[in-house]
Amino acid sequence: MESLSLTALEVESLRLSLWVSGWAVIGSLPAGIAIAWVLARFKFPGKILLDGLVHLPLVLPPVVTGYTLLMLMGKNGHLGSLLQKTIGLSFSFNWKGAALASAVMAFPLLVRAVRLSIEAVDQGLEAAARTLGARPLRVFFSVTLPLIMPGVLAGVILCFARSLSEFGATIMFVSNIPGQTRTLPLALYSLTQVPGGEAGALRLCIISVVLALLALVASELLARHLDRRLKG
Amino acid sequence: MLDIQVVRQQGSFRVDAAFRTQNAGITALFGPSGAGKTSVINMVAGLSRPDKGRIVVEDRVLFDSDRGIEQPPEKRSIGYIFQDGRLFPHLTVRGNLTYGMKLTPHRRRYIGLDQAVDLLDIERLLDRRPAKLSGGEKQRVAIGRALLTSPRLLLMDEPLSSLDEARKEEVLPFIAKLPRAFLIPILYVTHSVNEIQRLADTLVLMKAGKSIAAGDIHEMMNRIECQSIIRSDAVTTDAITDWRTCRDTSIS
Numbered sequence: 001m002e003s004l005s006l007t008a009l010e011v012e013s014l015r016l017s018l019w020v021s022g023w024a025v026i027g028s029l030p031a032g033i034a035i036a037w038v039l040a041r042f043k044f045p046g047k048i049l050l051d052g053l054v055h056l057p058l059v060l061p062p063v064v065t066g067y068t069l070l071m072l073m074g075k076n077g078h079l080g081s082l083l084q085k086t087i088g089l090s091f092s093f094n095w096k097g098a099a100l101a102s103a104v105m106a107f108p109l110l111v112r113a114v115r116l117s118i119e120a121v122d123q124g125l126e127a128a129a130r131t132l133g134a135r136p137l138r139v140f141f142s143v144t145l146p147l148i149m150p151g152v153l154a155g156v157i158l159c160f161a162r163s164l165s166e167f168g169a170t171i172m173f174v175s176n177i178p179g180q181t182r183t184l185p186l187a188l189y190s191l192t193q194v195p196g197g198e199a200g201a202l203r204l205c206i207i208s209v210v211l212a213l214l215a216l217v218a219s220e221l222l223a224r225h226l227d228r229r230l231k232g
Numbered sequence: 233m234l235d236i237q238v239v240r241q242q243g244s245f246r247v248d249a250a251f252r253t254q255n256a257g258i259t260a261l262f263g264p265s266g267a268g269k270t271s272v273i274n275m276v277a278g279l280s281r282p283d284k285g286r287i288v289v290e291d292r293v294l295f296d297s298d299r300g301i302e303q304p305p306e307k308r309s310i311g312y313i314f315q316d317g318r319l320f321p322h323l324t325v326r327g328n329l330t331y332g333m334k335l336t337p338h339r340r341r342y343i344g345l346d347q348a349v350d351l352l353d354i355e356r357l358l359d360r361r362p363a364k365l366s367g368g369e370k371q372r373v374a375i376g377r378a379l380l381t382s383p384r385l386l387l388m389d390e391p392l393s394s395l396d397e398a399r400k401e402e403v404l405p406f407i408a409k410l411p412r413a414f415l416i417p418i419l420y421v422t423h424s425v426n427e428i429q430r431l432a433d434t435l436v437l438m439k440a441g442k443s444i445a446a447g448d449i450h451e452m453m454n455r456i457e458c459q460s461i462i463r464s465d466a467v468t469t470d471a472i473t474d475w476r477t478c479r480d481t482s483i484s
Contacts, residue, residue, distance in 0.1 A: 124314065125318055131277050131279070131312040131332075132377065134331075230321050
C-alpha cells in the first residue's frame with residue numbers, strides 16, 4: 001500500500017501543476033476568444049501570418065518556444081524587463097513563468113476550438129439581435145457567446161489538459177525548481193534521474209494519464225450536454 | 233410615411249429602388265426571386281448600407297448619403313421578421329420575446345408581453361425552446377419578438393414562404409391584424425399573388441433590382457398591364473412592354 005501513497009514532493013508537484021494550468025487557462029482565455037474572433041470573422045492583410053504565429057508552438061520543438069520565451073520574457077529580455085519595471089511582473093524562474101509557457105503551448109488548441117465554433121454561428125442571429133435593439137457588444141455577450149459556449153468549454157478543457165502535460169518549454173524557460181516550476185511532468189522526469197525514483201515516477205505517470213483522460217471525457221460529456229440544450 | 237430611395241451595387245447586381253407610401257398599412261414589395269426585394273429591406277433595416285440614397289420612416293431620417301446620416305440597426309426602431317424566423321436557439325420562447333422588449337424604454341412601449349402573447353396565441357409555448365416549435369409557431373413567436381420592441385415599422389421577408397398551406401393559414405390572419413391593431417406600417421416582401429391580394433394596401437413592383445411601379449393595390453390590380461405581370465407571378469414574365477406600360481401608367 002505504501003507504494004501507492006504520494007510523497008510530499010509529489011503532492012506538491014501535482015498541486016503546482018493544477019495551479020499553473022488553471023492560471024494558464026484563465027490568462028489565455030480572453031485573448032484566445034478575441035484572436036479566434038478576429039480569425040473567424042475578418043479578412044485582413046497578414047491574416048495568414050497571425051494564424052501561423054498562433055499555431056507555431058504546435059509545430060516548433062518546445063525547447064525552441066521555451067528559449068524564445070527566455071530571450072523575450074526573461075529578466076534580460078525586452079518585454080520581460082519592461083514588465084518588471086512598469087508593473088513589477090516577473091516571469092523568470094517562478095510559477096508565473098511556468099504558467100506563461102503552458103499558456104503559449106496550449107494557445108493554438110484553445111484558439112482552434114473557439115474559432116471553429118464562432119465560424120459555426122449563424123450571423124443571421126446576430127443581425128436579428130441588432131434589429132431588436134442590441135448594440136454589437138451586447139450581441140456578442142447575449143447571443144454569440146452563449147452559442148459558442150460548447151466550443152469555448154471544449155477549448156478550455158483541452159487547453160487545461162495540454163498545460164498539465166507541458167514539459168519542454170517550461171524546463172527551458174523557467175528551469176526545474178521545486179515548489180516554483182517543478183510541475184508534474186518535470187517531477188516525473190526528476191524522479192527518473194535519481195536512484196530509487198521509479199515507484200514515484202510510476203505514480204506520477206498514472207496520475208497524468210488519469211487526469212488527461214478525465215479532461216477528455218469531461219469535455220465530451222459537456223459538449224453533448226450543451227448540444228442537447230441548444231437542440232431543445 | 234415611408235420614403236425610400238436606395239442604390240447599391242452588389243457584385244454585378246445593381247439594386248436601384250425608389251418608392252414612397254403615405255398611409256400606414258401593408259406595402260408589399262412584389263417581384264420574382266432575385267428582384268432585389270430582400271436587399272431593399274436589409275438596407276431599410278440597416279443590415280446593409282446603400283451606396284447612395286435616402287431612407288425616411290415617418291419623420292425620421294435613418295439614412296441619407298448626401299447628409300452623411302446613417303443610423304445603426306439598433307437605433308432604427310424597425311422590427312424585422314425574417315424568412316427563416318431566426319429565433320435564438322439558446323433562449324426559451326419567453327426569452328426570445330422579451331429580448332428586444334427589455335431594450336426598449338418603458339415610455340416608448342405600446343405593447344406589453346401579455347398583449348402580444350394573447351394576440352398571437354402563443355401562451356402555451358412560452359417555456360419551450362425554438363427547436364421544439366413548428367414552423368408556424370416559430371413565425372408567430374418571431375412576429376411577437378419584433379412587435380415587442382414597439383417598432384415604428386415592421387419588415388417582413390417572405391414570412392410565410394417556409395410554411396406549408398395549412399401553416400400559412402395559421403399565420404396569415406395574425407399578420408393581417410397588425411396594421412389596424414397598432415397603426416404601424418409594414419413593408420412586406422413576397423412573390424405570392426395570394427398574399428398580396430389578402431394583405432397588401434399598397435403594391436411596389438420590383439424586377440431585376442429596380443422598382444418599376446408603385447401604387448394602391450386595387451388600382452394596380454385593375455390596370456390590365458400590371459395585372460398581366462402580377463398574374464404571371466412575375467417569375468417568368470417576358471412581357472417587357474407590359475412592364476413599361478404598367479410603370480408609365482401607374483401613379484408615382
